[in-house]
Amino acid sequence: MVQKLKLEKDTIISVKNVNLAFGEVKALCNISLDVFEGEFLGICGPNGSGKSTLLKTMVGLLKPDNGEIEFIKRDHKKFQVAYVQQMREFDRNFPALVKDVVMMGRASHAGLFRRYGPKDHEIVDQVMKLVGVDHLKDKPQGQLSGGQFQKVAIARAMAQEPDVIILDEATSALDYRASAQFMNLLRKLNQEKNITIIAVHHDLSMLKEYATRIICMDRTVEWTGAPEDAKLDETLLRLFFYNSPH
Amino acid sequence: MATVDEFINALQYDWLQKALISAILIGLVCALIGVFIVMRGVIFLGEAISHSAFAGAALALLLGFENILFMILIFGVVTAIGIGYVNEKDYMKDEIVIGITFTFFMALAIFFIGLMKTYNSNVQSILFGRILLITDLNFYLLIAFSAVILLVLFGLKKELYTMAYSNELAIAAKIPVRLLNYVFLILVALTIDISLNAIGAILVFAMLIIPAAAAYQLTYKFNKLLVLSAFFGITSSIGGLFLAYLYDWASGATIVLLATLFFGMSFVLSPKRNKLIQKLLRKEDYYDVEPEIQKIPHHHGKEEEYEAFEDHLRQTLVLKEEYKNDGGHE
Numbered sequence: 227m228v229q230k231l232k233l234e235k236d237t238i239i240s241v242k243n244v245n246l247a248f249g250e251v252k253a254l255c256n257i258s259l260d261v262f263e264g265e266f267l268g269i270c271g272p273n274g275s276g277k278s279t280l281l282k283t284m285v286g287l288l289k290p291d292n293g294e295i296e297f298i299k300r301d302h303k304k305f306q307v308a309y310v311q312q313m314r315e316f317d318r319n320f321p322a323l324v325k326d327v328v329m330m331g332r333a334s335h336a337g338l339f340r341r342y343g344p345k346d347h348e349i350v351d352q353v354m355k356l357v358g359v360d361h362l363k364d365k366p367q368g369q370l371s372g373g374q375f376q377k378v379a380i381a382r383a384m385a386q387e388p389d390v391i392i393l394d395e396a397t398s399a400l401d402y403r404a405s406a407q408f409m410n411l412l413r414k415l416n417q418e419k420n421i422t423i424i425a426v427h428h429d430l431s432m433l434k435e436y437a438t439r440i441i442c443m444d445r446t447v448e449w450t451g452a453p454e455d456a457k458l459d460e461t462l463l464r465l466f467f468y469n470s471p472h
Numbered sequence: 473m474a475t476v477d478e479f480i481n482a483l484q485y486d487w488l489q490k491a492l493i494s495a496i497l498i499g500l501v502c503a504l505i506g507v508f509i510v511m512r513g514v515i516f517l518g519e520a521i522s523h524s525a526f527a528g529a530a531l532a533l534l535l536g537f538e539n540i541l542f543m544i545l546i547f548g549v550v551t552a553i554g555i556g557y558v559n560e561k562d563y564m565k566d567e568i569v570i571g572i573t574f575t576f577f578m579a580l581a582i583f584f585i586g587l588m589k590t591y592n593s594n595v596q597s598i599l600f601g602r603i604l605l606i607t608d609l610n611f612y613l614l615i616a617f618s619a620v621i622l623l624v625l626f627g628l629k630k631e632l633y634t635m636a637y638s639n640e641l642a643i644a645a646k647i648p649v650r651l652l653n654y655v656f657l658i659l660v661a662l663t664i665d666i667s668l669n670a671i672g673a674i675l676v677f678a679m680l681i682i683p684a685a686a687a688y689q690l691t692y693k694f695n696k697l698l699v700l701s702a703f704f705g706i707t708s709s710i711g712g713l714f715l716a717y718l719y720d721w722a723s724g725a726t727i728v729l730l731a732t733l734f735f736g737m738s739f740v741l742s743p744k745r746n747k748l749i750q751k752l753l754r755k756e757d758y759y760d761v762e763p764e765i766q767k768i769p770h771h772h773g774k775e776e777e778y779e780a781f782e783d784h785l786r787q788t789l790v791l792k793e794e795y796k797n798d799g800g801h802e
């Protein structure tokens with residue numbers, strides 16, 4: 227039991243005193259947080275509160291002005307972070323079938339000047355089945371619906387064999403049913419494959435239901451705790467209703 | 473006007489063989505690099521680099537260099553790296569950077585030409601290309617550079633493809649995007665530089681874009697796209713050279729016109745637009761442009777999904793209450 231508890235508390239990403247400003251705008255103020263292995267971390271906060279910026283710094287798309295982000299991996303190879311972006315208009319003319327898109331998750335595994343091997347194909351087939359986009363594999367990616375597109379994005383992320391999947395409002399384009407299915411899928415990956423999930427999400431009820439821990443932020447970490455915690459609602463009310471909007 | 477027989481006879485001559493091989497290589501390399509240029513949407517990159525290469529050529533002529541290719545290479549590659557650097561810093565839109573570079577080098581080239589004391593026919597040949605007059609040295613350099621470009625391009629194919637799809641996803645997946653960006657820009661510059669003598673500064677851009685754009689009309693499959701683009705590039709090169717020889721037309725222009733003809737045909741016949749072709753191709757490559765209708769009848773959701781939905785509705789209502797209680801606070 228003690229052993230198990232300890233395992234659950236293994237930090238895999240450690241963010242320490244990260245600051246980031248866009249010119250005058252301070253997007254992240256002294257953010258420190260730990261992400262634990264195997265958790266489903268939900269992040270919420272008002273518009274402009276720096277959620278996307280935080281995720282982008284974790285993924286390596288933005289460099290913090292100071293502070294550091296450490297990825298801690300004990301057992302094997304390089305740390306893989308998969309990233310699913312905020313849904314937006316995608317290039318419907320881009321020449322790729324769904325299978326090609328999922329295959330991109332393997333690009334950095336195969337290495338420069340190497341072709342995809344049988345193992346890459348095998349993994350891609352597996353994750354497409356797992357995510358349920360198998361039947362779409364020969365469809366041009368430009369012909370997908372929003373929900374299908376996001377599922378394909380998850381399959382691509384999974385093909386990376388990630389330690390962590392980071393999602394930025396991945397379901398904001400989906401209807402209730404599709405996003406519930408999507409969240410169920412995430413939960414399944416989280417529980418069965420022990421993949422750590424970090425998800426920014428605007429639907430608070432959904433977040434409460436699926437996340438194992440929630441962080442409320444507004445440029446800095448305002449509160450973190452279990453979704454059942456009564457303090458959560460209080461914090462949300464404060465952040466969303468009483469603080470001045472940006 | 474020459475006859476077809478004469479052309480075939482002339483093929484035993486060294487110079488025509490060289491011209492033909494050059495045309496094939498240039499058609500191939502431009503068409504393949506062009507696919508990546510079109511995918512990334514950096515169409516005018518080629519224009520900027522070709523004009524800088526032209527400025528390099530003008531400078532080399534002004535200084536009376538024996539071989540101008542080296543100056544062309546320097547100008548092209550330095551410009552490519554410069555554009556990459558400025559874009560990386562993200563000071564402004566890529567298009568603006570490229571637009572300014574393009575016009576700057578055009579002005580620089582005209583400036584150099586103005587400084588020349590006498591009329592130099594080489595200027596015209598660089599502007600319009602003279603594939604039939606390629607020198608031995610340039611021919612062998614063309615072969616060597618083409619080999620290197622193709623090798624690197626295919627070695628980095630999956631990374632460049634992923635980056636074209638989404639730079640951000642490529643960075644997140646730990647592909648060395650910065651490095652590969654520069655490698656790509658240098659490949660584009662080298663391609664343009666070695667094509668300059670044959671096709672000409674004004675038209676080399678066309679060889680990058682048109683075959684790829686034509687192929688784009690016909691398929692969503694990446695590998696097929698590469699093959700089709702190469703096919704259009706090589707066919708217009710060979711065909712253009714042949715027609716230019718036969719009718720004594722300008723070779724660069726003939727090649728480009730032929731490529732444009734191919735584009736026109738693919739555009740008209742594109743299964744992405746043409747209903748009749750869609751029907752003919754139904755099985756193979758074509759899919760309904762409308763997203764597939766979800767076949768799940770929406771009445772048969774799982775029990776827990778319904779419960780979750782109910783929950784969701786309740787929560788939404790609770791939140792609405794909060795808004796109300798809040799007394800109209802936005």
Ligand SMILES: Nc1ncnc2c1ncn2[C@@H]1O[C@H](COP(=O)(O)OP(=O)(O)OP(=O)(O)O)[C@@H](O)[C@H]1O
Nearest residue numbers: 248251253271272273274275276277278279280472
């Ligand atoms: N590229 C940028 N340049 C300048 N300012 C930026 C940039 N990206 C974000 N910002 C600013 O940083 C702050 C945080 O933005 P961020 O996108 O992280 O918010 P967010 O929490 O993701 O909001 P949303 O819920 O709307 O997605 C905002 O004030 C925004 O204006």
Ligand SMILES: [Mg+2]
Nearest residue numbers: 277278279312
């Ligand atoms: Mg955001």
